[in-house]
Amino acid sequence: MPSLRVDPPAPDRRPAAATLLEIGHLSKRYGAVRALHDLTFEVRSGEIFGFVGSNGAGKTTAMRIMLGVLAADSGTVRWNGAELDLDSRRRFGYMPEERGLYPKMKVGEQLRFLAGLHGMSPADAADAVERWTDRLGVGDRRNDNVESLSLGNQQRVQLAAALVHDPAVLVLDEPFSGLDPVAVDIMSDVLRERADAGVPVIFSSHQLDLVERLCDRVGIIRAGRMQALGTIDELRTTDRLQWLLEVEADPGAVLTAVHAVPGVQAHALDERPGAVLVELAAAGPGAGAAGAEQDVLRAALAVGAVRSFGPVRPTLADLFREIVSGDEAPDAVHSPDGSSGSRRTTAEAAA
Numbered sequence: 001m002p003s004l005r006v007d008p009p010a011p012d013r014r015p016a017a018a019t020l021l022e023i024g025h026l027s028k029r030y031g032a033v034r035a036l037h038d039l040t041f042e043v044r045s046g047e048i049f050g051f052v053g054s055n056g057a058g059k060t061t062a063m064r065i066m067l068g069v070l071a072a073d074s075g076t077v078r079w080n081g082a083e084l085d086l087d088s089r090r091r092f093g094y095m096p097e098e099r100g101l102y103p104k105m106k107v108g109e110q111l112r113f114l115a116g117l118h119g120m121s122p123a124d125a126a127d128a129v130e131r132w133t134d135r136l137g138v139g140d141r142r143n144d145n146v147e148s149l150s151l152g153n154q155q156r157v158q159l160a161a162a163l164v165h166d167p168a169v170l171v172l173d174e175p176f177s178g179l180d181p182v183a184v185d186i187m188s189d190v191l192r193e194r195a196d197a198g199v200p201v202i203f204s205s206h207q208l209d210l211v212e213r214l215c216d217r218v219g220i221i222r223a224g225r226m227q228a229l230g231t232i233d234e235l236r237t238t239d240r241l242q243w244l245l246e247v248e249a250d251p252g253a254v255l256t257a258v259h260a261v262p263g264v265q266a267h268a269l270d271e272r273p274g275a276v277l278v279e280l281a282a283a284g285p286g287a288g289a290a291g292a293e294q295d296v297l298r299a300a301l302a303v304g305a306v307r308s309f310g311p312v313r314p315t316l317a318d319l320f321r322e323i324v325s326g327d328e329a330p331d332a333v334h335s336p337d338g339s340s341g342s343r344r345t346t347a348e349a350a351a
């Protein structure tokens with residue numbers, strides 16, 4: 001059941017931008033487990049891309065392949081039109097799921113060391129470490145061993161490690177997990193700021209409200225395949241047009257009146273007494289439902305005063321549930337014919 005949000009379409013924040021990171025037809029097996037199957041998507045300059053999927057869907061595998069810490073069985077990862085090599089990967093900032101900090105090393109020392117590995121001079125590294133640890137709220141912990149920090153603060157340090165060399169691409173595996181709300185806000189601001197500076201940002205997350213709020217585009221992956229890809233707004237535009245209707249009248253009478261409109265389904269909402277969810281067929285070639293909402297409104301007005309009547313669109317969490325519902329065990333081997341199909345937005349399909 002879609003939640004009852006009636007939102008105006010979100011503004012498209014995407015600048016007209018070049019595709020910087022292209023993930024093309026990646027496939028990967030671990031023995032009998034098919035972790036990725038022909039996974040293709042792109043992340044554009046200045047865009048925050050949210051990578052979502054159930055546990056075991058293949059997100060970490062895809063991110064590791066992007067970073068070159070894991071080899072794909074087939075497929076390519078291109079940056080700025082060229083296949084990635086060691087040099088270009090040094091320009092990436094990566095926050096691995098397994099969090100690779102040295103527990104017994106001091107925060108500042110460790111970050112300066114990592115910045116040096118990315119080719120920064122000691123002076124530049126020291127400046128950047130000071131700037132990022134201050135920004136991420138762990139400036140006063142620079143002289144403490146990593147293991148003495150709370151897990152959330154270690155995560156802030158891990159983000160500093162991904163950012164310290166001013167990366168041209170950011171790939172972050174579950175950067176928000178375990179963060180307190182203040183740290184979530186800081187992390188969100190930093191990602192938006194980096195994207196606004198032209199950096200393609202990709203992160204995985206199970207926090208769908210956050211993904212919905214923060215990301216310009218989203219990919220929903222299921223069992224190693226991309227199932228839905230597009231802006232939040234595009235993904236929320238479904239074939240089923242649902243409207244929420246509230247009338248000052250007996251709900252049974254409202255339902256009867258609405259059902260009398262040809263091609264319209266309706267049912268009462270348990271969680272919102274008196275409200276009726278009206279489902280119109282999609283307007284489009286052959287659907288013949290354009291203007292059906294006017295017929296519904298007229299029918300409703302005939303039984304009582306209409307308190308509200310407006311379109312309802314699914315949240316990202318609704319879409320996600322719809323896509324992964326009936327999921328088989330994530331570790332299963334999948335049929336080679338791609339029978340699960342893939343939902344791409346019109347814009348993506350045309351691209």
Ligand SMILES: Nc1ncnc2c1ncn2[C@@H]1O[C@H](COP(=O)(O)OP(=O)(O)OP(=O)(O)O)[C@@H](O)[C@H]1O
Pocket residue numbers: 030033034035053054055056057058059060061062097330331332
């Ligand atoms: N080293 C490995 N050896 C064998 N199987 C693996 C290995 N790493 C991952 N897998 C399997 O590959 C599939 C994809 O795993 P992956 O970690 O990429 O998923 P994920 O989407 O990141 O999951 P989560 O949200 O739980 O982190 C899963 O079925 C997983 O069990």
